[in-house]
Amino acid sequence: MRIGELAELSGLTASRIRFYESTGLINAVERKANGYRDYPPEALSVLEIIASAQRAGFTLDQIRHLLPVKQGNWQHEALLLALRQKVAEIDEMQARLNRNRAQLLVAIESIENRPKDLNCSDRADWVLGRLRESGAVPKRKKPQR
Template structure:
């Protein structure tokens, strides 16, 4: 099939398909005498895997190692290990994002509850002190002190 049809079937732009081909993620395709690329039916599912893996946070280099050399040459053990590693990375990121959210909510509440008549400079110090206290009450890490030191 030609690139236009593949783009339509995969939902990807032809330029992205060419990029994946140039990156070695899609096997080199046969060119017809007229110069058009001729993609096999497996190109559709390979593109679906690439797009899905990218959406899940895999880099192109990681995807390159996950893809089978042929339709029946999956490295199941390596694939499962990579998927489990990505889930663990996502869990770490989720934990960090939840900590960041808590810190931001503390900052918002602290700013909104500024005592009447308090100057901005004093309130800034009050907010920062509250954020430090909150960070020290948890694991000590915050967006003010990412390493948890101090």
Template sequence: MKIGQLAKRSGLAASRIRFYEASGLLSAVERTSNGYRTYGAEAVWILEIITGAQQAGFSLEEIRSLLPLSASGWQHDELLAGLKRKVAEIEVLQQRLAHNKAQLLVAIESIENPPPGQACVDNAQQLLERLRERGDAGDR
């Protein structure tokens, strides 16, 4: 199939497909005598893997190392290790996001419910101190 057909079937722009090809994520393709690229049916499948992996947070370099080396299949151990590594990275990110969320909730609470009679600048100072204390506790 030509690149236009592949773009339509994959939902990707032709320029994105050419980028993946140039990046070594999509195997070299045949060229017709007039220079048009022709792709095999497996190109749709590979593009689905690439876009799905990107949505899951994999970098192009990580994807490159996880793609099957040939039509014969995946490198099982490398694929499994890469997937487990990404899950661990996501868990660390989730912890960091939970910490950030907690700090934002403290800030919101402090701004919405300042101590009675406390000046805004004093409330801000107190809020910064609370956030510093929470940040130090989160580093332990």
């Protein structure tokens, strides 16, 4: 199939497909006498795997090492290890995002409910104190003498 059809079926641009080919993510194809590239049907599957892996957070270099050298010759143990590592990274990222969200909610609540009778500088200190109490901001170390 020609690159235009492959692009349409995969949802990728022709330039992206050419980039994947130039970087060795998909096998280079011979050009026909008319100059058109003719991709085999399995190229669509490989492109779908690449796009899916990128959406999951894999880098192109990581993907390159996971793709089989020959069609159907997957390194199952390496693939499983990489997938498990990516799940662990996502879990850590979700935990970090949850902590960040909680910190932001404390900041919002503290700013919205700060005492009105404090001057601006004291209000900022009051909000920071609330953030420290919640663990959102590290507690100040006492000066050493």
